Amino acid sequence: MANVLSMYRTVKRLGIPDSQIILMLSDDVSCNSRNLFPGAVFNNKDHMLDLYGESVEVDYRGYEVTVENFIRLLTDRWDEDHPKSKRLLTNENSNIFIYMTGHGGADFLKFQDAEEIASLDIANAFHQMYEKKRYNEIFFMIDTCQANTMYSKFYSPNILACGSSEFEESSYSHHSDVELGVAVIDRFTYYSLEFLENIKDKTSNLTMKDLFDYLTFDKVHSHTGVRTDLFKRNVSDVLITDFFGNVQEIIPDLSDSDGNNIKHGINDEEDYYIEKTVLDLAIEASGNSSDVLEENKTNTLVLKENDINKYLHNTIKSGHDAANSKGEGPITWWKTLASTTNGVIFTTLCFILYKFVIVTEPKN
Amino acid sequence: MVFPATKLITLVALCVIVFIDICLASPSSLVGIESQNEIKYPFEEKLTLEPLPNNFLFASFQFLLASNDFLINKKNIDPSKFTHYTVFPKSISPILEQTDTKKLSLRFTHGLWDSKSWGKLPHNGYNSGGSGVEIWGLIEARNNTDAMSKWNQLTNQLSGLFCASIDFIDSSKTTFPSNSDVFLNNLESIPMTDPLENSLFLMRGSLANEPICTENLTPFIKLLPNREKSGIASLLDGHKVFDSFWNSMSLEVDTICSDDGICHYVLEILVETVLNVPQLLSRNKNPIPKPSTSDELRCDRSKNTDEVQCFPLPEKSNYDYHLSDLFGKKVNGNNLLSETYSKVCMVSASAENWKIFIKIGDDYFSTSDNCYNLNVDSPIDFFIETEDSSDVSVREHAPVHVSRSLTGYSQDRGGLRISFWNPSVDKNIDVVYFESLPWFMQPYLSSLSLESDANTINDELGEIIKDTYFLPAIDRKRPSHIEFQLNVPANTTITMSYQFDKPLLKYAEYPPDANHGFEIESAFIAVKGWSSDSHKKGREEIYFLRTPTLLLSLSTPDFSMPYNVIILTSTVMAMIFGMIFNMMTKRFITVQKADEIASKSKIRQLVGKLKNLKRVAS
Numbered sequence: 001m002a003n004v005l006s007m008y009r010t011v012k013r014l015g016i017p018d019s020q021i022i023l024m025l026s027d028d029v030s031c032n033s034r035n036l037f038p039g040a041v042f043n044n045k046d047h048m049l050d051l052y053g054e055s056v057e058v059d060y061r062g063y064e065v066t067v068e069n070f071i072r073l074l075t076d077r078w079d080e081d082h083p084k085s086k087r088l089l090t091n092e093n094s095n096i097f098i099y100m101t102g103h104g105g106a107d108f109l110k111f112q113d114a115e116e117i118a119s120l121d122i123a124n125a126f127h128q129m130y131e132k133k134r135y136n137e138i139f140f141m142i143d144t145c146q147a148n149t150m151y152s153k154f155y156s157p158n159i160l161a162c163g164s165s166e167f168e169e170s171s172y173s174h175h176s177d178v179e180l181g182v183a184v185i186d187r188f189t190y191y192s193l194e195f196l197e198n199i200k201d202k203t204s205n206l207t208m209k210d211l212f213d214y215l216t217f218d219k220v221h222s223h224t225g226v227r228t229d230l231f232k233r234n235v236s237d238v239l240i241t242d243f244f245g246n247v248q249e250i251i252p253d254l255s256d257s258d259g260n261n262i263k264h265g266i267n268d269e270e271d272y273y274i275e276k277t278v279l280d281l282a283i284e285a286s287g288n289s290s291d292v293l294e295e296n297k298t299n300t301l302v303l304k305e306n307d308i309n310k311y312l313h314n315t316i317k318s319g320h321d322a323a324n325s326k327g328e329g330p331i332t333w334w335k336t337l338a339s340t341t342n343g344v345i346f347t348t349l350c351f352i353l354y355k356f357v358i359v360t361e362p363k364n
Numbered sequence: 365m366v367f368p369a370t371k372l373i374t375l376v377a378l379c380v381i382v383f384i385d386i387c388l389a390s391p392s393s394l395v396g397i398e399s400q401n402e403i404k405y406p407f408e409e410k411l412t413l414e415p416l417p418n419n420f421l422f423a424s425f426q427f428l429l430a431s432n433d434f435l436i437n438k439k440n441i442d443p444s445k446f447t448h449y450t451v452f453p454k455s456i457s458p459i460l461e462q463t464d465t466k467k468l469s470l471r472f473t474h475g476l477w478d479s480k481s482w483g484k485l486p487h488n489g490y491n492s493g494g495s496g497v498e499i500w501g502l503i504e505a506r507n508n509t510d511a512m513s514k515w516n517q518l519t520n521q522l523s524g525l526f527c528a529s530i531d532f533i534d535s536s537k538t539t540f541p542s543n544s545d546v547f548l549n550n551l552e553s554i555p556m557t558d559p560l561e562n563s564l565f566l567m568r569g570s571l572a573n574e575p576i577c578t579e580n581l582t583p584f585i586k587l588l589p590n591r592e593k594s595g596i597a598s599l600l601d602g603h604k605v606f607d608s609f610w611n612s613m614s615l616e617v618d619t620i621c622s623d624d625g626i627c628h629y630v631l632e633i634l635v636e637t638v639l640n641v642p643q644l645l646s647r648n649k650n651p652i653p654k655p656s657t658s659d660e661l662r663c664d665r666s667k668n669t670d671e672v673q674c675f676p677l678p679e680k681s682n683y684d685y686h687l688s689d690l691f692g693k694k695v696n697g698n699n700l701l702s703e704t705y706s707k708v709c710m711v712s713a714s715a716e717n718w719k720i721f722i723k724i725g726d727d728y729f730s731t732s733d734n735c736y737n738l739n740v741d742s743p744i745d746f747f748i749e750t751e752d753s754s755d756v757s758v759r760e761h762a763p764v765h766v767s768r769s770l771t772g773y774s775q776d777r778g779g780l781r782i783s784f785w786n787p788s789v790d791k792n793i794d795v796v797y798f799e800s801l802p803w804f805m806q807p808y809l810s811s812l813s814l815e816s817d818a819n820t821i822n823d824e825l826g827e828i829i830k831d832t833y834f835l836p837a838i839d840r841k842r843p844s845h846i847e848f849q850l851n852v853p854a855n856t857t858i859t860m861s862y863q864f865d866k867p868l869l870k871y872a873e874y875p876p877d878a879n880h881g882f883e884i885e886s887a888f889i890a891v892k893g894w895s896s897d898s899h900k901k902g903r904e905e906i907y908f909l910r911t912p913t914l915l916l917s918l919s920t921p922d923f924s925m926p927y928n929v930i931i932l933t934s935t936v937m938a939m940i941f942g943m944i945f946n947m948m949t950k951r952f953i954t955v956q957k958a959d960e961i962a963s964k965s966k967i968r969q970l971v972g973k974l975k976n977l978k979r980v981a982s
Contacts, residue, residue: 028575031474031606036652039578039602047651054601058527058579063875081517083524083531114876114923179652 001029002043002185003101003143005051006193015202015246019085024060026112036180043185043193045177059086067117074125092133097243104144106167123153130156139243143188145170148225160231164188165222172221191219202245209236406430407451407589409699410707411596415718415756416482424486424636425596427588431457431629436555436621451589451701456617457629459521463514466554467502468617474576475610483759489908491634492612494886497528498570504562511565527579533569539800539845541568542833546796546890546906555621572883572913578602584613584633595699595706599691600635611637641683644690681753687746697741705737717755721747763793763891764852768911775919776866783859786852793852799887801844803837804867811863818856828858866918874920881917886910
């Protein structure tokens with residue numbers, strides 16, 4: 001649970017609003033009466049960093065965290081009543097960060113202690129997303145035993161994947177919190193968070209390669225894996241903030257109202273701007289809700305997506321509300337976009353999807 | 365009860381504001397858009413603190429908001445006009461309009477209200493649900509099916525908004541309560557868009573023991589116009605609100621219309637919590653409870669006290685603390701939007717024993733009525749002081765105490781036992797008992813029986829149960845719906861019990877943690893005419909309470925892998941062992957050969973000789 005919330009905290013800290021994060025948590029650890037600290041989940045036994053924070057928004061929780069719902073979320077096959085805030089509203093310009101954590105094994109990850117998702121299921125879902133133009137790039141991160149097997153079946157383009165341990169290798173928890181009686185976080189995620197906490201703001205130039213280099217065997221105690229063959233860019237060129245942060249870019253509008261290209265200087269006041277925001281999704285699956293504080297719970301996943309565009313004409317000030325209020329965000333933008341089709345260029349819309357898993361004692 | 369009265373007044377105040385709005389609107393713009401300087405911000409907030417026995421403190425955050433005017437009849441709306449939002453949350457009204465919901469109540473409650481020592485529930489129990497999530501809606505629709513589809517839309521949207529699994533409330537968890545005049549007042553005055561075609565449907569659903577945590581508080585705070593940035597909402601922090609013995613968050617939206625079809629929504633948000641003051645104060649010093657060291661122990665010196673024995677003294681009764689010790693923060697000044705000041709009040713019986721001071725900067729001030737208007741924009745703290753914390757206002761006693769429990773121990777049937785205790789000495793009370801059971805509890809009304817502890821009372825069903833309403837369940841589609849009207853005589857305990865069957869579920873219908881059991885939602889009780897004060901009318905005349913939830917265990921298959929593996933391997937081993945054992949101990953030969961061998965065996969020969977002998981002898 002702390003694993004997922006670590007990633008959630010990071011993406012939120014780097015400016016991705018809750019409306020673009022989908023968090024799945026199968027457990028209600030934080031307010032369970034067995035939690036000594038109501039409303040808090042810590043990443044360390046010093047209890048300094050409360051990951052649950054003051055304004056967490058969980059999109060899927062408890063029995064809603066199922067393999068079916070996760071696959072539906074990725075492929076967006078829902079019935080029409082399904083609320084916007086629980087959908088992954090991405091398009092071909094979106095970067096998605098997915099983090100999953102929980103109990104797993106070779107080619108599977110357990111959800112809810114009752115069912116499993118297979119690596120091929122995820123691979124097929126990703127391919128479906130690719131065919132439906134639901135993403136630009138995906139960064140898939142998984143922390144579970146034998147995690148690297150989970151991304152071995154991927155076959156769709158533009159996916160960067162990273163796992164905590166090799167085939168037939170366990171992932172390990174970081175340390176045990178004696179006062180809470182559980183090991184709260186796993187090594188892979190703990191050191192990822194340690195690295196990500198160093199990124200103070202969205203202007204950071206650290207790259208994915210720095211992150212992967214940071215996660216050495218000495219720290220993680222297992223062999224982390226990275227899969228780059230599907231990914232077109234070089235990882236040393238991929239900024240962390242491409243997936244973890246909400247980076248606003250100013251894009252000059254190069255076409256006039258008839259669609260002809262015209263040249264404008266970037267400082268031209270008549271330019272149209274598109275603000276890029278990031279949509280994150282975090283999901284934590286699994287875990288057996290009856291033993292709440294037990295760190296063995298499994299779990300989960302998350303996604304983060306980043307997306308969408310806010311279109312702003314001449315001024316960047318006006319659009320902030322739409323992104324912040326849950327449930328009404330994307331729609332508002334679509335409408336804005338629809339109503340102003342002239343001369344707007346859609347730029348990189350990033351989507352990030354995360355999935356988190358809690359790793360604990362050696363998991364099988 | 366101070367609360368309902370003040371609520372009425374504030375509601376009236378809101379109405380007045382809106383009325384002014386209407387007057388100022390120019391005749392052509394019926395949809396309530398005025399020029400800048402006429403825009404009103406109908407928003408009020410109030411924090412009420414009330415000490416309870418045993419050093420508990422009840423804190424109630426109340427927010428009242430009203431929307432701008434709109435027309436109930438959509439056909440008359442001029443499409444070229446805009447609608448504006450001032451303080452009313454943008455996310456709520458589209459949902460209500462889309463689903464034709466005229467009234468919505470959403471309650472998130474957790475914990476046990478100890479009514480035997482704390483007295484009645486706040487607001488006569490109207491605003492708190494059973495443990496978990498409870499939702500009521502009044503929906504305008506053509507028929508039941510139409511209402512159900514709108515209801516599904518509503519629950520799905522709310523589940524996205526409030527971070528809870530409200531979308532699990534489908535038709536198998538939804539009831540149409542029949543005593544709607546008891547559950548709602550002034551039903552007739554609720555306007556309809558199309559009164560000829562449609563009618564109003566009261567619907568209710570609930571999720572027993574749905575976890576309630578910070579992610580549910582966040583959406584409530586986001587509904588407030590100034591979020592948690594200023595005003596009393598700045599105290600709302602999940603770590604403190606949920607570090608409580610009982611907490612309840614509720615949202616109540618009403619549509620209020622004038623005769624000419626101009627309407628507005630009124631939204632009441634309540635966040636209430638019961639804090640244990642000594643526990644919170646000690647948590648500030650030491651977040652993890654540890655045993656007191658020997659010099660901190662307060663022993664009764666009149667008794668034998670040594671290194672191993674200590675008779676503890678009663679808890680100390682004089683307390684003084686700042687509100688920021690309890691909530692971790694100071695009030696961040698007055699709220700910046702409202703036309704009235706944020707209010708903080710302390711309700712207590714004895715003004716001498718309980719004092720509350722406002723602290724601005726380093727200065728303390730007090731008022732005679734223990735009520736403060738926050739008219740500064742700097743951080744404000746409050747200081748509470750008492751000489752005798754047991755001297756608390758005596759809340760009215762609850763008019764009835766109800767307990768419900770499961771009986772029986774078998775896997776295929778069970779029973780429910782509900783007991784009503786009327787503590788009043790001389791007043792009989794009328795009670796509506798409402799229960800919605802999941803379809804996998806199949807009750808037998810024929811087994812309904814009553815017991816009473818008073819000999820003088822005739823235990824005849826008809827004497828006690830005045831009216832019954834029962835709608836049986838349809839498997840997987842509809843819950844059982846029971847409504848009884850009972851009359852509970854004064855100073856008497858009535859116990860009602862009945863039996864039910866537990867069917868088997870399909871394999872995929874078991875939740876992931878099936879062995880935990882199935883949470884059964886609270887029954888809910890409305891007490892009519894309990895009040896001795898005949899001036900109270902409408903919903904204030906009715907007291908609501910809920911029983912705790914139940915945990916029903918059904919026969920559950922063992923999903924665990926070891927069990928299946930053991931069964932399967934044992935079967936295979938038994939089959940193989942049997943075959944091998946047979947093959948090793950037996951030979952396969954033809955019948956003729958067997959006879960031949962048999963004839964050669966010594967025993968056969970002996971038997972043959974004996975037979976011959978017998979023949980000879982005879």
